[in-house]
Amino acid sequence: MRNTLDTNRSRSSKILGMLSGELGLLIILVLLVVGFSLASEYFFTSRNLLNITRQVSINFIVAVGMTFLLLLGEIDLSVGSTAALVGIVTAWIMTATSSFTLAVLGGLTAGAIAGLIISIGVVYGRVQSFIVTLAMMGIARGVGYVWTHGYPISGLPLRFGVLGAGYVGSIPVSSIVALAVFAVAYVILNKTKHGLYIRAIGANPEAARLSAIKIRRYRISGFVVTGLLTGLGGLLITSRLLSAQPTAAMGMEIDVIAAAILGGATLTGGIGTIHGTALGALIIGVISNGLNLLGVSPFYQPIVKGLIILFAIVAKQRSK
Amino acid sequence: MSGPIIVLDHIEKRYGGIHALRDVSLSVRKGEIHALVGENGAGKSTLIKVLTGAVQRDGGDILLDGQACALESPVQARAMGISTIYQEVNLFPQLSVMQNLFFGHEPIRGKLGFLRVREIRAMAAELLHKFGLDIDPQAPISELGLGQKRIIEILKAISLDARVLIMDEATTGMSQAEIDTLFDIVRDLKNKHVTVLYISHHLEEVFELADRVSVLRDGALVQTLDIEQTSVEALSRAIVGRDVEQVRISTHDISEDTVALGVCELQAPKLREPMSFQVRKGEIVGVTGVIGSGKTEIGRALFGVDAITRGSVEIFGRTFTTLTPQKARDLGIALIPEERKTQGVFPLLSIADNIIMVNIARVLSCEVFLSAQKKRKLAQEAIDACQISPGNGDIPVRNLSGGNQQKVAIAKWLMAKPRVIILDEPTRGIDVGARAEIRRLIIEQAKQGVGIVYLTSEFKEVLGICHRIIVLKKGKIAGILPGQDAKLDEIAALALG
Numbered sequence: 001m002r003n004t005l006d007t008n009r010s011r012s013s014k015i016l017g018m019l020s021g022e023l024g025l026l027i028i029l030v031l032l033v034v035g036f037s038l039a040s041e042y043f044f045t046s047r048n049l050l051n052i053t054r055q056v057s058i059n060f061i062v063a064v065g066m067t068f069l070l071l072l073g074e075i076d077l078s079v080g081s082t083a084a085l086v087g088i089v090t091a092w093i094m095t096a097t098s099s100f101t102l103a104v105l106g107g108l109t110a111g112a113i114a115g116l117i118i119s120i121g122v123v124y125g126r127v128q129s130f131i132v133t134l135a136m137m138g139i140a141r142g143v144g145y146v147w148t149h150g151y152p153i154s155g156l157p158l159r160f161g162v163l164g165a166g167y168v169g170s171i172p173v174s175s176i177v178a179l180a181v182f183a184v185a186y187v188i189l190n191k192t193k194h195g196l197y198i199r200a201i202g203a204n205p206e207a208a209r210l211s212a213i214k215i216r217r218y219r220i221s222g223f224v225v226t227g228l229l230t231g232l233g234g235l236l237i238t239s240r241l242l243s244a245q246p247t248a249a250m251g252m253e254i255d256v257i258a259a260a261i262l263g264g265a266t267l268t269g270g271i272g273t274i275h276g277t278a279l280g281a282l283i284i285g286v287i288s289n290g291l292n293l294l295g296v297s298p299f300y301q302p303i304v305k306g307l308i309i310l311f312a313i314v315a316k317q318r319s320k
Numbered sequence: 321m322s323g324p325i326i327v328l329d330h331i332e333k334r335y336g337g338i339h340a341l342r343d344v345s346l347s348v349r350k351g352e353i354h355a356l357v358g359e360n361g362a363g364k365s366t367l368i369k370v371l372t373g374a375v376q377r378d379g380g381d382i383l384l385d386g387q388a389c390a391l392e393s394p395v396q397a398r399a400m401g402i403s404t405i406y407q408e409v410n411l412f413p414q415l416s417v418m419q420n421l422f423f424g425h426e427p428i429r430g431k432l433g434f435l436r437v438r439e440i441r442a443m444a445a446e447l448l449h450k451f452g453l454d455i456d457p458q459a460p461i462s463e464l465g466l467g468q469k470r471i472i473e474i475l476k477a478i479s480l481d482a483r484v485l486i487m488d489e490a491t492t493g494m495s496q497a498e499i500d501t502l503f504d505i506v507r508d509l510k511n512k513h514v515t516v517l518y519i520s521h522h523l524e525e526v527f528e529l530a531d532r533v534s535v536l537r538d539g540a541l542v543q544t545l546d547i548e549q550t551s552v553e554a555l556s557r558a559i560v561g562r563d564v565e566q567v568r569i570s571t572h573d574i575s576e577d578t579v580a581l582g583v584c585e586l587q588a589p590k591l592r593e594p595m596s597f598q599v600r601k602g603e604i605v606g607v608t609g610v611i612g613s614g615k616t617e618i619g620r621a622l623f624g625v626d627a628i629t630r631g632s633v634e635i636f637g638r639t640f641t642t643l644t645p646q647k648a649r650d651l652g653i654a655l656i657p658e659e660r661k662t663q664g665v666f667p668l669l670s671i672a673d674n675i676i677m678v679n680i681a682r683v684l685s686c687e688v689f690l691s692a693q694k695k696r697k698l699a700q701e702a703i704d705a706c707q708i709s710p711g712n713g714d715i716p717v718r719n720l721s722g723g724n725q726q727k728v729a730i731a732k733w734l735m736a737k738p739r740v741i742i743l744d745e746p747t748r749g750i751d752v753g754a755r756a757e758i759r760r761l762i763i764e765q766a767k768q769g770v771g772i773v774y775l776t777s778e779f780k781e782v783l784g785i786c787h788r789i790i791v792l793k794k795g796k797i798a799g800i801l802p803g804q805d806a807k808l809d810e811i812a813a814l815a816l817g
Binding site: 187191192193196197199200203204206207208209210211212213214270271 | 623625645646648649655657659662663664665666667668669673676677678680684688689690732
């Protein structure tokens, strides 16, 4: 009797949780799409919708890394700066060697190294990730400025643009890349030991330690993965513009963290999903795109985004 | 002697099914030092919480200076002159002594609230001088020793015109010299007509300080005695109950003489003396002592959580001087930690996820992916072995009762088939039925040849299950008793005396 009662309760609480969680996000997303479709005839066209997926892809890819970190109870504020620096590294290798492969590998490696440096500060230096990545945010941006003297590295060969601006049929290459990242991250987080341990460490670090889990290894991996995905994001930006800007991805951390938090992740660790983050990124992307189509001044967009995030978080708190 | 300042009249308190205070009537005289003693769970904390307004009594009256009072909140209790000093220091470490002393009632100037700094400094200096203390009023609290912090807490209470000072295990972690100074201050308070209610596990402190002592047991007041009329032995007996007839489960015989765990001259944080003892295969060794006696620290050192500063640990013939939790696990040691919710289980995760946490290798396919099928099978095995209810592996652990959460904490380690199991307070705060089941599980494991270390601060918990009982006092071994015929009062005398 007691068993069925408990199961029933957990089922109903699950449904409630989903309404305030992913299902609620899906409803918001649908409402936004319907609303913008009614307001603008250009919105609900296959071209525009695919365009949205391309616009969202970079933000989403980096937000996947951020979700890993938030699950661990950590954060990375330096993603925008690192993405810009990776762009510079990539463009520099591309112009120096004109090897597409080397440029891509070099960019990804640079991102991963940035993450590794942060993780050393956090895990071995025992400094909070907020502080370490705040410092890294300044350092990476500054290195980019010094390297390029503030000028963009332009004139990259057209073939380099395939990642960020290319299409397979009518589907943007960067959307396909984002989909692949989604699939891999989803499997890691839900189907592997690595994912379970990350969640466990963020939820309850003391219990994880007493369960003989090698906490350091997993925390380091979280920063390196985020660095790698930030590198991928930086690559896509550079590829799309065919130019590396030292001022690229300014404020990216805000959109990225917002997507993950909107998707259900918390700053206290242990909670968050990849599909939630995907929905969060899509909502933010749809808002930007829709407001653009309606001709709303870009100056208003951050205000609207901020309000929506606040609303979502307050709604979530209330449902508890 | 003047009349009573506090009169407790037939106080009742229940938490759900637990009867925490049963008809407690007690009167505390004005200006006396009144000690309150009793085992963990005897009701001391609840009584203090009632007196400080932190919890509401279910029945009975409280008279303060002859006036009936409601005591509905800590703020009200403080306004009526009742201040409390807890085991943990409640000061702002970054602020100075004088800022702490008058925090919340600083003399201010004007409507904007500018602090009268000079006045505060003078008042602080005067208060410190009054008690003959050589402490700089401008020193930050973080620079003071534990003993001085306690004294500042007392002075803070005095500055609030406390008439009754409740001290709850206030000497925890203090050195003898610090305790001596503290006691001088407390005696000084008595001369200044402040009444002190002194709660302690350490009977020698009670005999040194108190005028009278009240004993609580199982939520009821056993007796109140003048300190001259009693002795350590008599008081220990009153605390544990001389009429408690132990239910003896005959402990099983140990078939082999192999040493499963040898602790050799072990030194670790908070252990005052090198410690040595052995646990044989199939043996249950109880380790007991009051809070702060070092039992938790032994468990943490043996599992590699705290560093071993000196000495060694021998596990089935192999000697180690350093351990990590990973190494300990690989050697077949399991630790069921003290704090269930923060250390033992992951409340947000499902039963199955909790179980596989230390058995991950058994549920992987291709060494990478979690196999849902293997996971379900292992979870079911654990649920059956430990009779976890509800028996559905998908339910989050936070939805389970305390006893079942503890079973999950134990089950995840049992599935790893350990050779030595260390349990820290495995039955704390759980109901009678779950307690019996957990004790049965422990005995079952021992019968299969696992060496068991059973750590608990409740003396009666080690009876009827252990082959040997190690009694700790202040980080040292006070005595080792054979488990078969150990008596509760013997344990109490060793641990409290």
